[in-house]
Amino acid sequence: MDWGWVFGNIGELASLAARNLYLAMIPVVLGLLIAVPLGVLSVRWGWVYPPVLSATSVIYAIPSLALFVFLIPFTGVVGTTRDLTLIIPLTLYTLATLVPNVVDGLRSVPEPVRQSATAMGFGGLRRLVRVELPIATPVVFAGLRVATVASISLVSVGELIGNGGLGFLFTDGEQRSFPTEIYAGIGLIVILALAADLLLVLLRWLATPWLRSGRRAAPTPGQTA
Amino acid sequence: MNAFQSAWAWLTQPQQWLGPDGIPARLVQHLEYTGIAVAVAALIALPLGLLIGHTGRGSLVIVTLANLGRALPTLGLVVLAFLISNGSPAAVLVALVVLAIPPILVDTYEGVRGVDPDVKDAARGMGMTAGQTLLRAEIPMAMPLILLGLRTAAIQIVATATIAAYIGLGGLGRYIIDGLSEDNYAMVAGGAVVVVALALAVQVVFAGIRRLAVPAGIRQQAQAS
Numbered sequence: 001m002d003w004g005w006v007f008g009n010i011g012e013l014a015s016l017a018a019r020n021l022y023l024a025m026i027p028v029v030l031g032l033l034i035a036v037p038l039g040v041l042s043v044r045w046g047w048v049y050p051p052v053l054s055a056t057s058v059i060y061a062i063p064s065l066a067l068f069v070f071l072i073p074f075t076g077v078v079g080t081t082r083d084l085t086l087i088i089p090l091t092l093y094t095l096a097t098l099v100p101n102v103v104d105g106l107r108s109v110p111e112p113v114r115q116s117a118t119a120m121g122f123g124g125l126r127r128l129v130r131v132e133l134p135i136a137t138p139v140v141f142a143g144l145r146v147a148t149v150a151s152i153s154l155v156s157v158g159e160l161i162g163n164g165g166l167g168f169l170f171t172d173g174e175q176r177s178f179p180t181e182i183y184a185g186i187g188l189i190v191i192l193a194l195a196a197d198l199l200l201v202l203l204r205w206l207a208t209p210w211l212r213s214g215r216r217a218a219p220t221p222g223q224t225a
Numbered sequence: 226m227n228a229f230q231s232a233w234a235w236l237t238q239p240q241q242w243l244g245p246d247g248i249p250a251r252l253v254q255h256l257e258y259t260g261i262a263v264a265v266a267a268l269i270a271l272p273l274g275l276l277i278g279h280t281g282r283g284s285l286v287i288v289t290l291a292n293l294g295r296a297l298p299t300l301g302l303v304v305l306a307f308l309i310s311n312g313s314p315a316a317v318l319v320a321l322v323v324l325a326i327p328p329i330l331v332d333t334y335e336g337v338r339g340v341d342p343d344v345k346d347a348a349r350g351m352g353m354t355a356g357q358t359l360l361r362a363e364i365p366m367a368m369p370l371i372l373l374g375l376r377t378a379a380i381q382i383v384a385t386a387t388i389a390a391y392i393g394l395g396g397l398g399r400y401i402i403d404g405l406s407e408d409n410y411a412m413v414a415g416g417a418v419v420v421v422a423l424a425l426a427v428q429v430v431f432a433g434i435r436r437l438a439v440p441a442g443i444r445q446q447a448q449a450s
Contacts, residue, residue: 057428062425063387063421063424064384065387065420066401073228152296153296154298156298156300157300160405167298170298170300174307174392182308193295
């Protein structure tokens with residue numbers, strides 16, 4: 001490990017890391033924006049869910065490099081749309097992780113809670129936004145953490161089609177037979193992924209004040225879980 | 226689409242199905258790498274996961290591994306193994322094994338950990354020793370998750386072996402990597418189609434194993450995964 005090289009190239013490493021984060025996080029945000037309505041629809045209309053679930057397990061199995069190269073004829077590897085060649089597949093992976101979590105989270109809302117909200121005069125949409133989605137939040141965050149870490153790490157595979165953020169350090173290090181570059185790439189990706197994971201834990205803590213300090217909702221006495 | 230027509234044309238050329246560079250030979254290589262890596266990883270991770278899940282000691286190690294396993298960039302690990310071993314394909318297999326261990330270990334642990342304590346008490350009450358409890362109660366009940374871990378590992382390794390063609394490993398990734406460097410998109414897309422078919426076949430095979438290896442009573446309880 002040649003630390004001199006690391007400190008001498010700190011600027012370039014930072015810009016590769018920024019690019020890696022950008023390519024990884026756009027899909028996570030897009031995936032979340034699509035997964036929530038898709039999950040809500042799957043819970044409302046049960047018949048939507050089985051095909052959605054099959055689709056997610058198929059997408060999940062497809063190797064990332066194969067998905068990237070399938071998009072090359074449409075979005076290319078150079079030019080303005082080349083980022084989409086990565087962003088679209090990574091969004092699909094995020095969806096495959098998140099949709100089942102959104103559905104499980106919404107299904108975990110106890111029926112009495114749903115009925116109380118209705119009795120208090122909450123309409124369908126307001127009940128969803130104010131009651132059901134907040135209760136689903138911890139489960140959705142669990143999926144979000146998995147999707148985020150995987151996305152940050154998967155971006156580097158994009159380097160095989162010339163656009164992979166920190167993955168550049170792997171191909172460049174290989175061509176120059178310079179392991180330091182590869183250690184730096186692996187280290188930075190792991191650090192970014194774990195930092196993003198910690199940030200999500202913090203966000204979840206902020207978003208679910210009712211779960212803090214052990215004040216977990218106890219099951220109603222007499223009711224078995 | 227034109228791109229897919231060219232992929233189809235490439236796939237249906239007779240010479241693609243013959244000789245040492247043909248699809249059957251490459252497929253066998255790919256299956257060899259995947260089979261060896263998953264088998265070695267299972268030999269290490271299954272006993273360890275059973276032990277930690279049964280005793281409950283070392284849970285922190287599992288949580289750390291689960292996070293780290295997802296964060297590790299596959300391309301980086303493969304290139305690193307290749308570089309520090311002076312270009313040995315066996316070293317690349319070691320990288321594949323390393324990547325296959327976390328999903329097997331984590332899911333085996335969670336499967337055994339999640340067995341209802343009442344069931345374990347009942348097993349002990351029937352006079353089973355610790356070993357019998359593990360073999361006849363905990364493992365069968367953990368089987369759905371153990372198989373899920375093995376499947377995740379197998380799919381991960383199919384994808385990573387594809388990527389490892391970048392440093393000269395054989396297998397189906399050769400078509401994608403060579404096609405990209407020769408600017409032969411028909412070959413790239415044709416190779417990607419075969420890789421996807423293999424990944425989906427792995428899914429189907431594991432669905433079959435699940436039917437055979439999971440006791441009927443547990444199969445009904447376990448949620449579809």
